[in-house]
Amino acid sequence: MSGAAAWPAGHRSALVISIDVDGPYGEINHHGADDSYWWSQAEYDLHAGIWRLFEILRDRDVQASFCWVGRSVEDRPDAVERAEADGHEHAIHSWDHRYYASMSYDEQFEDAARTIEAIEAVAGVRPGGHKSPAWRFNDHTSKVVQALGLDWQMDYARADLPWIERPDPAGAPLVQLPPSRFYDDYTYFVDWTVNPRNAAEFWRDDLDILRAEGKLMCLTLHPWVSGRPGPSTALANLLDYAIGVGDIWIAQAGHVAKWWLDRSGEGD
Template identity: 65%
Template structure:
């Protein structure tokens, strides 16, 4: 159990709700996924346009410095996360993809060039998913099984396509605090929906607003306390050019200090959480056949 390095708050059960029966492996009371969206320049190009060199210059921090700092932090804490890659960013820096893969992190898809899936036809989405998945597979030798849509903007085609293409999880729909098995095609294995939140996104603290890292940590800590009391899941979203900068990266180290010191929070890759949930649902169905 580690001593907090960057924050002076210690784990406490004061004011929490009565603990619920654990649903996570090995008696863990809650789960935490650290997902890192590696957009390169393409997220800000999709949002601000290719001619806005201010934002493009800011986002170049992503692959030059931010991703490496986040990899070092994760290695320091010996925890694994999920790196969601824009395909073009992966093509630009396959060395960064390999570094994350070789460190034991999951590699997932995040669109080819960060255009929104909500604006794409079904066939366009299909081509985008396959192209991104294939590039990542060619770099790592392992086929991605997870997807997060750019800007979390999806449409009615997205989940059915993910299921048809064999993806096992998606992180787009903030509909609750637990995973949900989605089965648009009942005959196929489900897509496990892992719920994100804009309140667990570094953009909300360091781009939409600019505030001290401790404010992000304090909100995430308080949310984790409630989720731990209820036996639920937090899906954190970071961007290397935002949460990977020197000061903002302290929000992550403070949260990891806190979560590890609690001793009963499962910090895991998205694919591991999704697999656990799918197996749990299967076991519950076998125990309680309809």
């Protein structure tokens, strides 16, 4: 497959901005509810960080894919409403950030369905995709995502291009969009703390290579991390670069998934 043929006319590569709105629940799940150090840091998510990210995206007319934890939706429906008003896409990121890796099919199905309902009740539209909490998923997960009628999943990091799966051969096609820990703000600003200019430089350099190869970058950001002033400049810097290059398709995950289905002849 030639790189030039992979994307809509005039585009050499694609960039997806996905934003996981964990609220405090990611850190509560990871460190425990009694570890106030972590969950209080992550409360920045919905109180401050997400609002700064909304402004950065709006200033550049970029539509992102917001992966909501259900309890974040309950806590701050106004954030979901703002995302909807700004034209962003909605996706699910579990009810309370418990790891899907240790859950049965039925537990995952119930958890994901509940999250879909919460988003739909506020946004008025059904979410289109799924990302597992902390990328801890198991063999049931894609079956659940497919059974719930979602179009895409962003869990498997094994490639630089999307691919199509049918976990249930009789079911609808499911587009896999590959994330990477190297395109995750946690790696730069939580696991380590680097200068945001260095994070932006890393991402720009990778984007150059992916563009030359005709491939896809899926960025994963968290409002409590990338919504902080310094780290927010890494996103702004990357977007300004990608916009300036002129032939990078900055698209919502759902649009990339639909494109991939259409070009494969599997779209509706």
